Amino acid sequence: MPNITPEPQAVCNPISRSAIFIVATLARGEGKADVVRAWCGDVAALVRAVGTRAPAANLSCVCGFSAGAWDLLFGAPRPASLHPFREFGAGDRRAIATPGDILLHIRADHMDLCFELAAQMLDKLGDAVTVVDEVHGFRYFDLRDMVGFVDGTENPSGKSAARYTIVDEEDPEFAGGSYVIVQKYLHNLDAWNGLSVEQQELIIGREKLSDVELDESIKPSCSHSSLTTIEEDGKEVKILRHNMAFGRPGAKEFGTYFIGYARTPAPIEQMMENMFVGKPPGNYDRLLDYSRAVTGGLFFVPSADLLDELPDRKPDIASSDIGDNPAADNREGTLNIGSLKGTSQDE
Numbered sequence: 001m002p003n004i005t006p007e008p009q010a011v012c013n014p015i016s017r018s019a020i021f022i023v024a025t026l027a028r029g030e031g032k033a034d035v036v037r038a039w040c041g042d043v044a045a046l047v048r049a050v051g052t053r054a055p056a057a058n059l060s061c062v063c064g065f066s067a068g069a070w071d072l073l074f075g076a077p078r079p080a081s082l083h084p085f086r087e088f089g090a091g092d093r094r095a096i097a098t099p100g101d102i103l104l105h106i107r108a109d110h111m112d113l114c115f116e117l118a119a120q121m122l123d124k125l126g127d128a129v130t131v132v133d134e135v136h137g138f139r140y141f142d143l144r145d146m147v148g149f150v151d152g153t154e155n156p157s158g159k160s161a162a163r164y165t166i167v168d169e170e171d172p173e174f175a176g177g178s179y180v181i182v183q184k185y186l187h188n189l190d191a192w193n194g195l196s197v198e199q200q201e202l203i204i205g206r207e208k209l210s211d212v213e214l215d216e217s218i219k220p221s222c223s224h225s226s227l228t229t230i231e232e233d234g235k236e237v238k239i240l241r242h243n244m245a246f247g248r249p250g251a252k253e254f255g256t257y258f259i260g261y262a263r264t265p266a267p268i269e270q271m272m273e274n275m276f277v278g279k280p281p282g283n284y285d286r287l288l289d290y291s292r293a294v295t296g297g298l299f300f301v302p303s304a305d306l307l308d309e310l311p312d313r314k315p316d317i318a319s320s321d322i323g324d325n326p327a328a329d330n331r332e333g334t335l336n337i338g339s340l341k342g343t344s345q346d347e
C-alpha cells in the first residue's frame, strides 16, 4: 500500500455550468498509438495554458481509457476492475454499449473555455483518434437537467466524494485512479411534459420545485431515487454524478448526458441493473419510459501522476502500433467491436 495516494485527476471538482463530453476511438496505423501516449503527457499543460487565462471559471479535464484501449496503448497490468461496458435490459429499455476508447470530460463555468480546451486537445491528437460522440452540455437554471429536476443533490462532497470515487489500497498500482460510466440519454419531452408535476415527482422521487425528497410513505419503490439508492453490507454506496442537459430544439433533440464516477464500476452497474431490469425484475425505472440510452461506455481514469507517466508505458509486445498489432483485432471493450462484446446480465 503506497504511503501517499497519487494526485487524482479533477474527478471531484465541483459542479460546473458547462461541459463538453468527447468520446473517441483509436485510429489504426503506424505511429498512432505513440501520438496518443505522448498526448497523455501534454494534458495537464494544456489545461493550465487555457485555464490560467480565466481562473474563476474553474476549467478542468478528466481523461479516461476503455479496457481495450488500455491493453493496446499501455499493456499489462490493467486496472483491476476495468472491463468492457456491461449491457442491461431488453427490447426498447436497454443500456447499450457503443464504441469508445478515450473519454474527455471537460468542465468549466464558461463554455468558451471548454470549447478552447477541446479544440486544443483534439488538435494534439490529430488523426490518431476519431471522435465518435461530442456533446456540449449546460445546466438549466438552478442546476436542473433536461427533465426539469435539480440533478446532483445527493452527490457526496468533500472527503466523502474522494472516498467513494478514488481507488486506494484495493489496487495499489492504480491508486488515485477512478472509474467512470457515461450514457447519453434522449428524452421524449412531449410525453414527459404531458405528465402532471405530481406524476413526474413520483417517477423521480423528489419534489420538482423544492427538490425535497418525497416521504418514504408515498415514494414508489420504482422511483429513480429508490432504485439508485444501493447498499453494501448495510451501508449506502454513493457515486459522483456530473450530468448535464444538452439538445438542439430545432431538431427536437432533448437530452441528459449521464456521467457517474466510482471507485469500482460495480455500484454504477448495480444502479443500471435496478433501473433497466428492475428491482425486483419488472419493477423498473419509469424515467426510462420517457428516456432512451443511445450510448454507453466504461473508462478507467488514471491518477494525474500516472497520466503524466503514460507516455513511457508501452505494451510489451513487439509492435504497439494500432493496425500492426494482432491484439488490436481481438481487443475487448472498445470501439469497433464494443457494442458486440458487452455482456448482457439479465438474459
Ligand code: HEM
Pocket (backbone or CB within 6 Å): 145, 146, 147, 149, 150, 151, 152, 153, 154, 155, 183, 185, 204, 206, 224, 225, 226, 228, 229, 239, 241, 243, 256, 258, 260, 268, 269, 271, 272, 287, 291
Ligand atoms: C435520463 C437520465 C437520468 C436523469 C434525467 C437523472 C436524474 C436524476 C435526478 C433529477 C435525481 C435527483 C436529484 C439528485 O440527487 O441528483 C437523480 C438522482 C440520482 N441518480 Fe439519476 N438520472 C439519470 C440517470 C441515472 C443513471 C443512469 C444513474 C446510475 C446508473 C443515476 C444515478 C442516480 C443516483 C445515485 C441518484 C441519487 C439517489 C439518491 O441518493 O436519492 N441516474 N437522478
